[in-house]
Amino acid sequence: MASALSADANVAVLERETLPGYHATGRSAAISLMCIGPARIRALTLASQDFLAAPHALIDEAPLLSPRGMILMARDDQCETLLARTRDIAAAGIVVPINAEEIALRMPLVRSGYAALGMYEADARDIDIMALQNLHRRKLAGDGASLLCDTEVLSMRRLGGTWQVETSTGWYAAPVVINASGAWAEQVGSLAGARDLGLQPCRRTGLFFNLPPGVDPATLPMMVDAEGEFYVKPENGGMMATPADLTPSPPCDARPEPMDVALGTDRVRAAFDLPGITPVRSWAGLRSFVADGVPVCGFDPQVEGFFWLVGQGGVGIQCSPALAGLAASMIRGEAPEMPGIDPAWFSPSRPGVTDPALREPDIVTTMTDMQKTPKARASPQRPAD
Numbered sequence: 557m558a559s560a561l562s563a564d565a566n567v568a569v570l571e572r573e574t575l576p577g578y579h580a581t582g583r584s585a586a587i588s589l590m591c592i593g594p595a596r597i598r599a600l601t602l603a604s605q606d607f608l609a610a611p612h613a614l615i616d617e618a619p620l621l622s623p624r625g626m627i628l629m630a631r632d633d634q635c636e637t638l639l640a641r642t643r644d645i646a647a648a649g650i651v652v653p654i655n656a657e658e659i660a661l662r663m664p665l666v667r668s669g670y671a672a673l674g675m676y677e678a679d680a681r682d683i684d685i686m687a688l689q690n691l692h693r694r695k696l697a698g699d700g701a702s703l704l705c706d707t708e709v710l711s712m713r714r715l716g717g718t719w720q721v722e723t724s725t726g727w728y729a730a731p732v733v734i735n736a737s738g739a740w741a742e743q744v745g746s747l748a749g750a751r752d753l754g755l756q757p758c759r760r761t762g763l764f765f766n767l768p769p770g771v772d773p774a775t776l777p778m779m780v781d782a783e784g785e786f787y788v789k790p791e792n793g794g795m796m797a798t799p800a801d802l803t804p805s806p807p808c809d810a811r812p813e814p815m816d817v818a819l820g821t822d823r824v825r826a827a828f829d830l831p832g833i834t835p836v837r838s839w840a841g842l843r844s845f846v847a848d849g850v851p852v853c854g855f856d857p858q859v860e861g862f863f864w865l866v867g868q869g870g871v872g873i874q875c876s877p878a879l880a881g882l883a884a885s886m887i888r889g890e891a892p893e894m895p896g897i898d899p900a901w902f903s904p905s906r907p908g909v910t911d912p913a914l915r916e917p918d919i920v921t922t923m924t925d926m927q928k929t930p931k932a933r934a935s936p937q938r939p940a941d
C-alpha cells in the first residue's frame with residue numbers, strides 16, 4: 557500500500573516492530589490460490605496476478621510467483637461436500653475434477669485408499685514473500701519514503717485538516733492516516749475515534765515437517781482437505797501444514813497451542829504416508845476478519861482522513877497488489893480503474909462489515925470454517941507408525 561503511493565505522496569510507514577512482516581505477513585503459507593474466497597476475493601486475486609507475475613527490475617526480475625498447483629482432496633464420505641462447495645469454481649474452470657489415481661500421481665505421499673476425489677487448481681502458485689517485501693522496501697527507499705520501525709502509534713488527533721500522530725519515537729503529521737495495522741486495527745481505529753468494525757483476529761497454527769530423503773517438495777502440490785480441516789504445502793526442503801484452526805484471539809504475538817500442534821500432526825499422519833513424522837517447528841499467526849469475510853478498503857464514513865485497509869483474512873498477500881492499487885486510487889481522489897471490481901464491495905460502511913448473514917458462499921479455508929461445528933465423521937484409522 558505504502559509503495560503504491562510513495563511515487564507521488566510523502567509517505568511514512570510507522571511500524572511498531574523492529575522489522576516489518578513480523579506478524580501475519582511473515583507467518584503465512586505464501587500461496588496464491590485463484591479458487592479461494594467468495595467472488596469479491598477471487599476478483600482481487602485475479603486483478604493481482606499481473607503485478608505478481610511481472611518481472612520487477614528493483615529485485616533483478618526475480619520471480620515473485622512459482623508454480624505449485626493445489627488439490628482439494630475428498631475422502632469417500634466428503635465427495636458430496638467437495639462437489640457442492642466447488643460447483644461455481646468448477647463451472648468457471650478454476651478447478652478441474654481428478655480421480656484417486658491422478659491424485660496419487662501428483663501427490664504420491666497420500667495414503668493409499670485415503671482420497672476418492674480431487675479438484676485440481678493448476679494456477680495455484682507460491683509467493684516469494686521475501687522478494688515481495690524487498691520489492692516494496694526498495695520502491696519506498698527509491699521514492700524517498702520513510703520506513704520507521706520500532707515506532708508504535710500511541711495516539712492521534714485531527715487538527716485543521718491534518719492528523720497529528722504521536723508515536724513512541726516522536727510526532728508525525730499527515731492529511732491521511734492509513735490504518736493497516738492487521739490484528740490491531742480496531743485499537744488503532746479507536747485512537748482516531750472511529751467506530752468498531754467488529755474485526756475478529758483468529759489464530760492459525762503452522763507446522764513444518766521434514767520430508768523423507770528422496771522426496772522433492774518442489775514437484776508436489778498443496779493439498780487441502782475438502783472440509784477445511786487441514787492443508788499441507790510442500791516447500792523449502794519440507795512441508796508446511798496446518799490444522800486449519802480458526803480460534804478467536806485478542807491481537808497479540810500469536811503462539812501455537814500444543815493441542816493445535818497435536819491435531820495438525822494427527823491430521824497429516826491420517827492423510828499422508830509419512831511414518832513417524834513429527835513437526836520440527838511450529839508457529840501461529842492471526843488472520844483478521846470482518847463479518848462477511850471480505851477485506852475492508854476505504855475511507856471511514858465518519859472520521860475525516862482516516863482510511864481502513866484491514867480484514868484481509870487468509871488472502872492479504874495474494875490480494876495485496878489489487879487492494880493497494882484500489883486504496884491508492886481512492887486516497888488520490890481518483891476513480892479506481894480495475895475492470896470487474898467495484899470499490900463499494902470493500903467499503904467500511906457496507907452492511908456486510910457487521911452482518912454475518914451477508915457472508916457469501918465460499919469454499920474451504922476462509923470463512924466457511926468459522927461455521928464449523930464439531931461432528932462425528934468417518935475417518936480412516938491411522939495405521940501404527
Ligand SMILES: Cc1cc2nc3c(=O)[nH]c(=O)nc-3n(C[C@H](O)[C@H](O)[C@H](O)COP(=O)(O)OP(=O)(O)OC[C@H]3O[C@@H](n4cnc5c(N)ncnc54)[C@H](O)[C@@H]3O)c2cc1C
Nearest residue numbers: 572579580581584585586587709737738841871872873874
Ligand atoms: C498461518 C497463516 C497463513 C496464511 N497464508 C496466506 C497465504 O498463503 N496467502 C495469503 O495471501 N495470505 C495468507 N495469510 C494471510 C496474510 O498473512 C494476511 O492477510 C496479511 O499478512 C495481512 O497483512 P497486514 O499487513 O494487514 O498484517 P500484519 O502483517 O500483521 O501487519 C500489521 C502490522 O501492524 C503493526 N502494528 C500494529 N499496531 C501498531 C501500532 N499501534 N503502531 C505501529 N504499528 C502497529 C504490527 O506490528 C504489524 O507489523 C495467512 C495468514 C496466516 C496467519
